[in-house]
Amino acid sequence: MSITLQVNGVSHELDTTPDTPLLWAIRDHVRLTGTKFGCGMSMCGACTVHVDGKPTRSCVTPVSAAAGKAITTIEGITSPAAKAVQQAWTALEVPQCGYCQSGQIMSAAALLEQNSQPSDAEIDAAMSGNICRCATYARIRSAIKQAADQLA
């Protein structure tokens, strides 16, 4: 069936089943591959996108539930918070393998959009759903603080 999806401000007519996870609609149908597959059950956060501004695990969100909503992926983030996060990520050399980092950045950007000066505990709470097997966590914490400083 046909589903209309708004991704990064662009409308896409997708021929897919309504139970297809948003993740696979984005990756295999819209063909934006920055959003990653890590677990398929909302345990690792690699698939995090913004749906109407809220960080959302796209691997367990049926595409039918996302129709008509504003979906933002790593390729389409433009907010000052998101840009500050990306800059801090590069400045502090956060990524190692990099596979989880799209999801990390989407979670961090959403955090700073809600709370521009998060505490350590708030950072941990917002980011503990995002696994990084390279364990770049210490730098993620530092980079979020650096981005927060830049936004202040």
Added chain:
Amino acid sequence: MRRNLSNGHQGLVSSRRDFLKLVTTVGAGLTLAMNLPVALAADAAVTVTAGDFEPNAFVRIGTDNSVTVIMKHLEMGQGTFTGLATLLAEELDADWSQVVAEGAPADAARYNNLNWGTMQGTGGSSAMANSFLQMRTAGATARAMLIEAAAQRWKVPATEIQVSQGILSHAASGNSAAFGELVELAAQQPIPDAQSLRLKDPADFAYIGQSLPRLDRGKTDGSALFTQDLQLEGMLTALVAHPPRFGGKVKQFDAAKALVSPGVVDVVQIPSGIAVLATDFWSAKKGRDLLSIDWDESAAFAGSTDDILREYRALAEQPGAVARTDGDATEALANATTVVEAVFDMPYLAHAAMEPMNAVALVNDAGCEIWNGEQFHTVDQATVAAALGLKPEQVKINMLLAGGSFGRRANPHSDYVLEAAQIAKARRGTPVKLVWTREDDTRAGYYRPLYVHKVRAGLDASGNPVAWEQRIVGQSIGKGTAFEAFIVKDGIDATSVEGASTLPYQIPNMQVELHTVDQGVPVQWWRSVGHTHTAFSTEVIIDELARAAKQDPVDFRLKLLAQHPRHLGVLKLAAEKADWGSELPKGWGRGVAVHESFNSFVAQVAEVSVQDNGSFKVERVVCAVDCGLAINPDIIRAQMEGGIGFGLSAALLSEITLKDGQVVQSNFHDYQVLRINQMPTIEVHIVPSAEPPTGVGEPGTPPIAPAVANALSAVTGQRFQHLPLKLNS
């Protein structure tokens, strides 16, 4: 624009003459576009006499000033692209902004790991060590030819020409030129003899020792290309139903429902199971769920972790094959004043890289082309060639970035790469992307083996260690692989005992024994290999000996390491920076461990806090590392941080268990790994050194589990002989 991608334009340099031709003809064709070549490489295959030194296989300079460094090692997060390019750019005097990374093809004649003889691959934390002179010489060669070109054009003596940051200049005449302006003329210069090249004095290094920005960009905007992201014209996605127990086979299957499921294109049987091919992942997943498969489990593994532990513990009571003998440990133990004894067990572990295993393969008349986070070029090439009835050179491999590996993508049996090739063989002419789900990745095998260690160690009346007897029980990683001849000697798999057989402490009577057990559970190296378990048992026992001798754990080690200056160096530095011996808050404890692996030396001091409810937290880790000359200090720090975090997953959380032959865990809810709220503060200190560089990908991992266990012992008095660590309530 993406970098690090295809091999389609790469410098297939088979001879010095070809290098000249290449530099001349490639011209500006250096910035690689996104389109990946589907063409097969049989026509591009080249032959070089093994052992030829071909520095020019590593660099290509374009008229657009780009300096493309060809990477023979996989970038899986450890920073190897940056490190290799730093070495080459240093001697070339390139500007860092003009340097671009590109993966090398499978061609062991030119891109072999010099530490591995004739094999090409990445592992054992060997990239910097084996490439240190090779990449520098490659850079120096290109530099010398550019200088010769400038000397000719400007009609000035070559010795008067300076090179700095990508610009050649001649002060007296006022001439200057960027690399790109001279490439054509440079290509006509004779290649200088390697012996005639003078590499820089370390005092003149401009890049080595600086923390240059990483080259593997695209990791903050979604543009970095992993195997999972590859899209080729007409490509199908394949998911495989694997047997529920290791060694199971397909008896019969019914694919009727799967074949009529939307998006499913084909269902094929391969040796490892049944593959469902579809237009996209979700269709393939739904199709796989609709398969009905009758498995033949007559030869399948049916054991359980409890049975394995019982068997291993019994074996640990019996003498094993001898891996090391100094003096007479049996007699010395009989005469010792105090004997410390412990039986350790450490579970199977999955690598659980964030990118589940995957590979893209295309089979057609020319051969087989593979796209993969390629860690084991020569093994994969040979294995796929043999299985498909091809010559190795008909298997072209494109090395893409890997979303982690921790050893998993260097599978000695090429398991998932072969699986992709076998599916593609059944759909000739169609590119097939094999995707493993997280459940496949967790359950389809290749684990760090489960080990049991029994250690007995004795002190004399003065508190000096006089005896050490250690028995290690577990599966061999090397047995039955192409590496057996190198790894297994006289019945001892070096990767089962490393770290124990090489224990550096001054103990006059020492015996290390091994029981190698065949088990139907597939095993493989896992970040730092044998050191993952030997560092734990040995460093916990050393701490227990110190406690029995009523000595400070750092002082005790320093005394026993007097002959090992590099161990001493990291131990002293870590203790000093951690303010060892200072007061800690109530309920906190401090523990230390020091361990050498892959010729690098690492000491860590861990601070833990124990709560009243019996839970605990690792609060802080101070790490000191000696990896010889530090090529990129920030990447060294990052690898120590990551190695500690990776080791903490195993120390605190992760465990693969088996029940009646089935893997119990399936995804991150029950195979737990470290999350940000569990990550301690980490400080890394690098010992200044002029020794040749060694690796940093693995050595950060081994010391953390024992350092944490020792810290927990310091605060609770409990003993720890099991991983993951658990406090008794």
